[in-house]
Amino acid sequence: MYRREKHEPIPLQIDDAAAQRNFYSRPSEDGQPTLDDLITDYETRLTSAVNEVRELNVGDPIEPLKIAEITAHLAIRSAHMRAMIKDGVFAMASALGRLASGQLDGGSIEFPAHRVPTKIQEMVSEELRERSLFEQTPVSEYAIGALLYFALRERTSDLLDETRGMLHILLGELSGNAGRLSHSAQTQAMREAMAPMARIEYLRQLSWTVVEAPQPGAILPDCTSINYDGKTWGPLFFAKQEETRAVALPLTPDKIALGVISPDEEFDLSDFNKHAADACHSFFLANMKVPELEGMLGNLGGRVRKGIFEITNEAVRSAVEPYLGVGDDAASEIQAGGRTWNRGDEAGRFSYSVQLKGFGDEDYAASVAGELGELVSDFSARLPVGALDGFTFATDYATAVHELDRGYGVSKQTQLIETDEQVGVGIPLTVLREGSAKTHIVMRATIAVGLLSEDEVERKDSRGIIASMLANVALDGLITNKFPDKMLSPILDRYEGTIYSYASGAFHAYFAASLTTWADSTVSFYEKLAYKEFRELLDWMPDAREAYHRDGDLDPFFDEFMDRIGSLLKAISRMTGAYKALDRELDRSTDVGQLLVSEELWDWMLLFAHDLARFDERLEEWRDFEEIYFVQRHLERLAAHFSIVLDRSNEQGVYVHVPILNYEALMRG
Numbered sequence: 001m002y003r004r005e006k007h008e009p010i011p012l013q014i015d016d017a018a019a020q021r022n023f024y025s026r027p028s029e030d031g032q033p034t035l036d037d038l039i040t041d042y043e044t045r046l047t048s049a050v051n052e053v054r055e056l057n058v059g060d061p062i063e064p065l066k067i068a069e070i071t072a073h074l075a076i077r078s079a080h081m082r083a084m085i086k087d088g089v090f091a092m093a094s095a096l097g098r099l100a101s102g103q104l105d106g107g108s109i110e111f112p113a114h115r116v117p118t119k120i121q122e123m124v125s126e127e128l129r130e131r132s133l134f135e136q137t138p139v140s141e142y143a144i145g146a147l148l149y150f151a152l153r154e155r156t157s158d159l160l161d162e163t164r165g166m167l168h169i170l171l172g173e174l175s176g177n178a179g180r181l182s183h184s185a186q187t188q189a190m191r192e193a194m195a196p197m198a199r200i201e202y203l204r205q206l207s208w209t210v211v212e213a214p215q216p217g218a219i220l221p222d223c224t225s226i227n228y229d230g231k232t233w234g235p236l237f238f239a240k241q242e243e244t245r246a247v248a249l250p251l252t253p254d255k256i257a258l259g260v261i262s263p264d265e266e267f268d269l270s271d272f273n274k275h276a277a278d279a280c281h282s283f284f285l286a287n288m289k290v291p292e293l294e295g296m297l298g299n300l301g302g303r304v305r306k307g308i309f310e311i312t313n314e315a316v317r318s319a320v321e322p323y324l325g326v327g328d329d330a331a332s333e334i335q336a337g338g339r340t341w342n343r344g345d346e347a348g349r350f351s352y353s354v355q356l357k358g359f360g361d362e363d364y365a366a367s368v369a370g371e372l373g374e375l376v377s378d379f380s381a382r383l384p385v386g387a388l389d390g391f392t393f394a395t396d397y398a399t400a401v402h403e404l405d406r407g408y409g410v411s412k413q414t415q416l417i418e419t420d421e422q423v424g425v426g427i428p429l430t431v432l433r434e435g436s437a438k439t440h441i442v443m444r445a446t447i448a449v450g451l452l453s454e455d456e457v458e459r460k461d462s463r464g465i466i467a468s469m470l471a472n473v474a475l476d477g478l479i480t481n482k483f484p485d486k487m488l489s490p491i492l493d494r495y496e497g498t499i500y501s502y503a504s505g506a507f508h509a510y511f512a513a514s515l516t517t518w519a520d521s522t523v524s525f526y527e528k529l530a531y532k533e534f535r536e537l538l539d540w541m542p543d544a545r546e547a548y549h550r551d552g553d554l555d556p557f558f559d560e561f562m563d564r565i566g567s568l569l570k571a572i573s574r575m576t577g578a579y580k581a582l583d584r585e586l587d588r589s590t591d592v593g594q595l596l597v598s599e600e601l602w603d604w605m606l607l608f609a610h611d612l613a614r615f616d617e618r619l620e621e622w623r624d625f626e627e628i629y630f631v632q633r634h635l636e637r638l639a640a641h642f643s644i645v646l647d648r649s650n651e652q653g654v655y656v657h658v659p660i661l662n663y664e665a666l667m668r669g
Contacts, residue, residue, distance in 0.1 A: 114628070
């Protein structure tokens with residue numbers, strides 16, 4: 001016997017080879033036949049068939065029904081089957097444990113961020129119908145499903161913590177009882193059939209012949225027979241009928257029973273011993289001690305254990321995936337082409353314009369262009385900015401933005417930030433030039449002045465702002481490369497299109513901040529900006545809501561609310577991107593952190609930061625345009641925090657639920 005983890009073969013009497021006392025059942029205490037008794041009775045009848053087949057000569061055909069029954073019986077009778085079932089129990093416990101920890105196949109179990117998985121939406125809808133809850137609320141299945149799903153994602157870690165302890169106890173019991181479970185499974189199978197009829201039926205369809213065994217003689221693996229699926233040999237236990245090309249069972253050291261699906265196909269069995277050893281779980285038998293067989297002990301059983309692990313892992317993943325997928329009914333409007341970053345459009349290989357409006361002369365413009373050329377060249381070494389159309393610096397910033405020739409009709413006027421406390425200094429705008437989408441950057445004149453300033457801080461600030469704009473250019477170029485014409489095409493789903501118009505800049509803000517933040521002072525600035533946006537929204541909300549309920553004019557209320565909540569989403573995005581740039585953990589002790597905690601939005605913010613980072617990491621693999629809609633789901637979540645539910649209407653637009661409530665009491669919790 002050549003056994004796993006033994007360096008030397010073990011000599012045994014034939015009667016003791018691979019034998020174990022009371023392997024199937026204990027001795028009977030009431031005189032009733034045990035499983036061992038039943039096996040003995042069955043094999044007494046089968047022995048004559050075994051002897052008949054073993055006495056055949058090389059080249060003789062074998063009666064298919066006889067060899068099929070022998071092969072099928074030995075496959076489930078052996079210790080190999082029980083050992084694999086036992087390993088399967090351990091593998092299942094391990095896979096479930098990794099699933100409970102949010103890990104499987106070495107990676108995280110990711111809930112899709114941009115859509116509610118179809119299976120989960122169906123479960124929610126079914127539950128709501130059974131409870132007759134749709135009769136009690138005008139909110140649609142979509143909106144309720146989206147909010148419940150978001151709550152699940154937001155609380156995933158808490159739910160795992162709550163269930164992990166109980167599950168680990170359960171998995172411990174499962175692992176501890178693996179031996180008993182595998183014994184029970186095997187004995188139950190054999191009580192039902194000493195040789196499964198389904199396996200006998202497909203084995204008898206093969207053409208069986210006695211073939212000569214290779215030198216120094218065939219080994220007998222613990223799985224008894226091996227199966228060829230057209231690629232590799234493995235234990236018959238793993239075989240799929242539709243993939244079987246051949247089955248081999250050693251009859252004696254000199255002879256092998258070979259069954260083939262096609263009699264005209266020849267099989268080379270010179271490496272039979274290697275294939276049989278690879279299919280073993282724990283041991284194989286040989287008729288003599290042969291040095292070359294000892295070399296097969298190194299990884300004996302490794303391949304089978306790996307196969308069990310992969311099969312079990314796939315079974316668990318297959319059970320989970322229906323609850324993560326979006327389903328065929330949620331197909332994207334547009335799938336990406338093969339291109340990603342276009343490295344052909346480097347600095348020096350494309351042109352862009354530089355305009356000064358309301359200040360400076362030609363020499364001044366040339367100096368600004370020179371500084372910009374250096375900055376663009378430096379940035380393009382990191383990411384391509386071939387989508388850059390040009391720069392416009394203007395003393396009248398708002399007029400320059402609104403008068404820019406975009407090359408196509410713009411349905412909504414660009415919103416600019418200009419208050420007593422906060423002033424926007426620049427904006428990247430999509431333009432159409434010669435049939436291609438490009439990005440034109442419009443900025444205040446002060447940024448151009450800062451580029452040429454002798455004050456190092458002012459100069460650095462201006463360069464940082466322009467670098468941030470160039471990051472937007474690079475990202476727009478990526479989107480244009482991946483999804484041609486998408487930058488200028490309307491979103492066909494009117495609901496998604498409306499929400500996207502308010503949320504679309506969030507990832508751009510994160511992306512730019514994560515590339516261009518290099519100082520703690522910038523992080524602090526973004527924190528203060530996020531706090532300011534949030535505080536102003538909280539202060540604005542009660543009076544605005546009361547005014548809406550008084551005059552019933554939804555449009556101005558909705559537009560301002562969405563503008564404010566979109567600005568907050570961008571501010572949070574920019575802040576988390578800055579934290580990422582400096583590799584810092586988000587800090588709940590800051591003013592904005594404390595405000596998020598007090599509003600019970602800290603967990604939401606962590607999930608948002610995770611989704612932003614995850615999308616950023618997978619930009620090269622981005623294939624479905626709608627994946628970027630994850631920012632819209634977060635906008636819906638923020639709106640729901642203020643008791644405003646965004647819903648789909650029958651006209652495929654946005655329906656807004658604004659319930660009447662005591663807002664001050666709500667804010668007090």
